Amino acid sequence: MRRSIALAESPTAPHYGQRQAKQAQAPRSTLELFRHLRHACITIFHPEDENREVLTQQLHRIGCQTVALWPPVAELPAQTELVIFLLDAQASAKKKLPWLTPESAIPLIGVLDYENPTTLETATALGCHGMLVRPLQAKGLLSTLILTMHHCQQLKTLRKRNQRLEEKLQAAGEISAAQAMLAHARGISATEAYKVLREQAMLKRVTVEDIARALLQTDGLLSNPAKPR
Template sequence: MRTSRSGNTPELLKDLRTLKAAVFHPQDNDGESLTRQLQRIGCQTQAYWPPPQELPEAVDVVFLAVNPESIRLDLPWTRAETAPTLVAVVNYENPTVVDGMLKLGASAVLAAPIRSFGVLSALVLARQVSGELRRERKRVEKLESKLRSMRQVADAKQILMKTRDISEEAAYSIMRDQAMAKRVPVEEIAVAIVNANEILSASGPKPRK
C-alpha cells in the first residue's frame, strides 16, 4: 500500500479562469490552435496581428509570435514596469529570433507547430517566473531605497556631529526631535540637512552620495 498525498491544486492553475490572454500571432493554423487551446483552458482570450503598439486593457499574459516581422517592431509595452507575462512563440531558432526573444523579456517559449499539449505548462511556468521576477524587483527596489535613506541619515549625523561638535546620539536625537515636530520621517530631515550642507559649504568636503 502506498500512502501519499496527491498534491493540492496549485493556485496558479486556479487563477487561469480569470486570466486575460492576448495572442499576437498571424491568423494561421498555429495562431488558431493556440487561441482555441487557451479558450479550452478557460482564459479570456483575444487574438491580434500585427502586435499593436498599445496593449488592450488589463492583459495579464501575451503570447507573441517572435519572427522576423515582429522583431522589427518597437513595442513600448514590453518595457513598461507593468508589462504582462510574455510567452514567445517561435518557429525558428536562429540567433536573430533568440536575440529577439531575450530582448522581449519572455518568461517561457512555445515551439511551433503548436500542439494543444504543452500550452498549459508554458502558461503556468511563465506566470510563475514573471510573478517571481516582479516580486523580486519590488523587493530590490524597496531594499535599495532603504539603503539610500540609511546612508543619508548617517551622512546627516556626521554633518551635525562636525558642525556642532556633539556625539552621535545627540545628533540623532536632534534629527528625531525635528522629525517629530514637523511630523515627517527622520529620513526626510536627513535629506534636508545633507542638501543644506552642500549649499552652505560648497567648498567643503562632499558628503557621500
C-alpha cells in the same frame, strides 16, 4: 491591417494592474495562478492560421478570454494580462513596441518556428518570460502559461526588493552625512547627533530619512547662495 478578434464567454476580468496590485504583497501558489488564469484576458499576436486556431481553442477550454490580432499593435487591449506573440525573423523590429521589454509587468510568451541560440537570445533580449514552438499543440500549453506567470511574478518581486534595498542604502548614506554635519556644527558625537535627528522626526511626525534629507538640502542652499545678477 488585418484583425481577427475572438472573445471567450467568461466573466469580464478586472484591469491587470488592479488585480496584480492586490496580489503584490505575497507570491501566489500554483493553484492561485491557475484560478487567476481561468478568467485572464490573453492577447495573441499571430497570423490567422491553424496554429492560432489551436492556441485560441485550448485557451478557451482553460477558461481564458482571448483577443487575437495581426500584425502586432503598440497599445495592448485594456484588460490584457498576458501576451503571446509570434517571434519571427523580423523580431528585432518589435523592440519599438512599448509592451515588449525586459521590464514588462505583463507576462510575455514568444512563439518560435525553431529553437537555436540566436532565436533564444532574441527572445530573452526582448523580455520573454516563456516560449512556445510551432506547430503549436494543446499539450503543454497550460504548464507554459503557469510557469510564465510564475517567472514574471518572481522577476517583479526581485525588482521591488532591489529597489527597496537601493532606497535603504541611499537613506543610510543621507542619515550618515546629516549626522556628521550636525555633529560638527554642534560639537557632539555621531550617536548624539542621531538622537537629535530622531527626536526631530518624532516631533514632526516624519521619518529620520526625511529630516536628514531636509538638513542636507538646507546646508546645500546655505553653502551655495545664489549669485546676484
